[in-house]
Amino acid sequence: MRKFFSPFFKYNTYLLFVAYCCIALLFIKFQNDDMLTRLRTGGMETSAFITDKLQSYGYLLNLKDENERMMQLNTRLLSRVLTLESAVSDERHLQEIEREGAIKTAGFIAARVVDRKFSDRENMLLINVGRRDGIKKDMTVLVPEGLVGRVTAVSEHYSRVMPVIHTDFKVSVISGLSGSMGLLSWNGGREFIAQIEHIPISSTLKLNEEMVTTDFSTFAPRGIPVGRVVRIKPDKLFYSVDIRLSVDFSSLSEVLVAPLKIDPEKIEMMSDKSPNEELP
Amino acid sequence: MKRNIPFLIVLLGIIAMVQVFGLSRITILGVSPDIVTIFLALMAVLIGQKAGMSFGFLAGTITGLFSGNLGLHMLARTVEGFIAGFFHIPEQSHATARQKINRTYSAIVTAGFLANAISAAGYNPLGLSPLYRIVVLGALESLFTLILAIIANWLFLRKSLSD
Numbered sequence: 345m346r347k348f349f350s351p352f353f354k355y356n357t358y359l360l361f362v363a364y365c366c367i368a369l370l371f372i373k374f375q376n377d378d379m380l381t382r383l384r385t386g387g388m389e390t391s392a393f394i395t396d397k398l399q400s401y402g403y404l405l406n407l408k409d410e411n412e413r414m415m416q417l418n419t420r421l422l423s424r425v426l427t428l429e430s431a432v433s434d435e436r437h438l439q440e441i442e443r444e445g446a447i448k449t450a451g452f453i454a455a456r457v458v459d460r461k462f463s464d465r466e467n468m469l470l471i472n473v474g475r476r477d478g479i480k481k482d483m484t485v486l487v488p489e490g491l492v493g494r495v496t497a498v499s500e501h502y503s504r505v506m507p508v509i510h511t512d513f514k515v516s517v518i519s520g521l522s523g524s525m526g527l528l529s530w531n532g533g534r535e536f537i538a539q540i541e542h543i544p545i546s547s548t549l550k551l552n553e554e555m556v557t558t559d560f561s562t563f564a565p566r567g568i569p570v571g572r573v574v575r576i577k578p579d580k581l582f583y584s585v586d587i588r589l590s591v592d593f594s595s596l597s598e599v600l601v602a603p604l605k606i607d608p609e610k611i612e613m614m615s616d617k618s619p620n621e622e623l624p
Numbered sequence: 625m626k627r628n629i630p631f632l633i634v635l636l637g638i639i640a641m642v643q644v645f646g647l648s649r650i651t652i653l654g655v656s657p658d659i660v661t662i663f664l665a666l667m668a669v670l671i672g673q674k675a676g677m678s679f680g681f682l683a684g685t686i687t688g689l690f691s692g693n694l695g696l697h698m699l700a701r702t703v704e705g706f707i708a709g710f711f712h713i714p715e716q717s718h719a720t721a722r723q724k725i726n727r728t729y730s731a732i733v734t735a736g737f738l739a740n741a742i743s744a745a746g747y748n749p750l751g752l753s754p755l756y757r758i759v760v761l762g763a764l765e766s767l768f769t770l771i772l773a774i775i776a777n778w779l780f781l782r783k784s785l786s787d
Binding site: 356360364368369370372375380383387390 | 673688702746
């Protein structure tokens, strides 16, 4: 018996090898068997799962680079968004200006200067539009270059205009750059030079700054150009400022009359007696 | 090297996983080095042919399970362990570390080439010429595995082989 088994003990390595090979060959032979197919499928699924997880960890390891890439992308996108937002804002602003301009233009009345009385102390313009055309007293007269004056008297077909270069004419003006405010008047003399009063010494007004009408005026719409600062001379409390007027009065022939800008409540508040004061 | 079989089985599992999910994805000229071959050759040279063969069978089961070609992997790895076993150095021998290393390298090249030849003969997914697969790819893979084994020897195996 021992003799019978001795070759098995002697060649057990080869027998084991044959056994392993037989098992392997059986697996090859029955590799399409249902159970083996399921086993293979399970192995493949597990393999795919592990690979997926490993790739996820790889992604995590590369997260710093990815983060930097995303930051750069974000910066580019943010810049584009800001550009687009500013473009949209500008467009909206332009539309608003256009809309407001259209309304104003719609209310404007074109007129022709039919007569003028220019002298050293008194200057008057006569335009060919009157009450029939919707002109009222205190309407603003202007040209695209700037402010011309205000309507002081209206007849059926004509209106009289007090120009800026009139000693009684006064309008509140503001500098577009420094925001310095003052009161424009004309003291006679040269027709293209006017004066601005009540600009305090503390203001930062500089030469060549453009002055425009303010919202404080009871008749003129704000933003109408008036002129540019040509001289600034400090006095005790205020500057003495000369401006060169935007409008060339010597060649004025066509003008526009702006709609009347009168806020009764504002005028009432500015008057001596306000409604509240009248209450018992 | 101590014959701590459970530890070696766990180590084999880890090495097989590293091969399947790591090294097999690093391909040079279409082939990748095989860390399992190094392990099997080492086991066969240091412990014996039966151990090499059994570890080969187990390694083939693991790698085959994940690659979807169970039988072929089992066969190739078993043959690999068996062939590497012919380079076994008995524990009582007075072989130097250098001799052990040389034997291991020989086992890696021989067993690796034969295992690759079996795999190439049994599975040809790209439809390449069997001769090309056996000679070129098998030889290249054995060469890359040998280079990996030399690197591994420099880094980790010196102490194990000199014991």
